[in-house]
Amino acid sequence: MLDFVATSIFSRRTAMTPAQPENSGRGCLYLVATPIGNLEDTSLRALRILKEADLIACEDTRQTLKLLSHFDIHKPLESYHEHNEMTRAAELVLRIEEGARIALVSDAGTPVISDPGHRLVSLCLRHKLPVIPIPGPSAIIAALAASGMPSEEFTFIGFLPARPAERRRHLRQIAAEPRTLVLYEAPHRLSAALEDALEILGNRHAAVAREITKVHEEFLHGRIEELIAALAEKPARGEITLLIAPPEPAPAQSSVTGIESVSLADRVAEIETAQGVDRKAALKQAAREFGLPKREAYKRLLAEENS
Numbered sequence: 001m002l003d004f005v006a007t008s009i010f011s012r013r014t015a016m017t018p019a020q021p022e023n024s025g026r027g028c029l030y031l032v033a034t035p036i037g038n039l040e041d042t043s044l045r046a047l048r049i050l051k052e053a054d055l056i057a058c059e060d061t062r063q064t065l066k067l068l069s070h071f072d073i074h075k076p077l078e079s080y081h082e083h084n085e086m087t088r089a090a091e092l093v094l095r096i097e098e099g100a101r102i103a104l105v106s107d108a109g110t111p112v113i114s115d116p117g118h119r120l121v122s123l124c125l126r127h128k129l130p131v132i133p134i135p136g137p138s139a140i141i142a143a144l145a146a147s148g149m150p151s152e153e154f155t156f157i158g159f160l161p162a163r164p165a166e167r168r169r170h171l172r173q174i175a176a177e178p179r180t181l182v183l184y185e186a187p188h189r190l191s192a193a194l195e196d197a198l199e200i201l202g203n204r205h206a207a208v209a210r211e212i213t214k215v216h217e218e219f220l221h222g223r224i225e226e227l228i229a230a231l232a233e234k235p236a237r238g239e240i241t242l243l244i245a246p247p248e249p250a251p252a253q254s255s256v257t258g259i260e261s262v263s264l265a266d267r268v269a270e271i272e273t274a275q276g277v278d279r280k281a282a283l284k285q286a287a288r289e290f291g292l293p294k295r296e297a298y299k300r301l302l303a304e305e306n307s
């Protein structure tokens with residue numbers, strides 16, 4: 001069934017926007033992936049397209065100019081970012097219809113993926129103009145490959161909402177997602193995001209990939225609690241990709257030494273007595289021991305107490 005669907009989609013797209021040779025002389029839009037750090041990751045094809053393009057539309061002209069200068073490429077630049085894409089997309093489509101070959105680049109990585117470009121691509125396809133991807137570096141794939149997380153299937157979330165309440169709401173929506181989660185996060189929000197993930201998703205395995213392909217590239221691996229502790233000692237800086245493993249199967253028995261098949265309610269009561277903490281703190285610790293998100297642990301506790 002999947003093969004049939006993929007073939008059907010490909011056939012429809014081919015009928016609408018037939019692939020064009022890159023030297024056909026017809027106007028087209030190139031989506032050119034650029035390095036996410038190390039300039040040596042620039043592909044030969046990307047360099048050729050940037051040299052042959054009539055115009056390069058870029059998220060930040062200053063950032064793109066650094067790349068072009070390094071490879072001695074001199075082309076007209078035009079800004080295309082989230083604040084002007086409503087009007088700029090239509091302008092660029094008109095130029096492509098007139099025969100211009102336009103290369104779209106973002107500051108790093110592949111355009112459109114968590115970056116501006118979707119409006120321009122959609123408008124080109126609506127006008128039956130060729131859209132040609134020039135693949136290259138990807139922080140998502142690089143981080144996933146080196147994370148040790150299950151990679152057969154994964155879900156790319158993009159950036160979590162910046163506001164705490166919205167971030168927690170979004171985490172609750174994806175809490176049951178059975179695949180590895182791949183997210184982008186700003187360094188100054190990373191610790192807060194992990195704190196929320198710990199409360200809502202539970203103490204899962206996770207990895208923080210920082211400054212991939214750059215001089216200060218770093219990977220942190222461990223449980224979410226361990227990453228929070230590590231970041232408290234050394235806050236993260238630079239570009240961050242966060243990966244969170246799928247939920248772990250519920251344990252057949254408690255992981256607490258010497259206790260088998262203990263109920264969550266019994267364990268909460270035991271922690272309260274042994275450690276002299278309140279019920280909320282005891283539930284938080286028990287939830288971590290059972291590998292449960294806090295909200296799920298609370299529901300289970302109420303169910304056990306009322307049974």
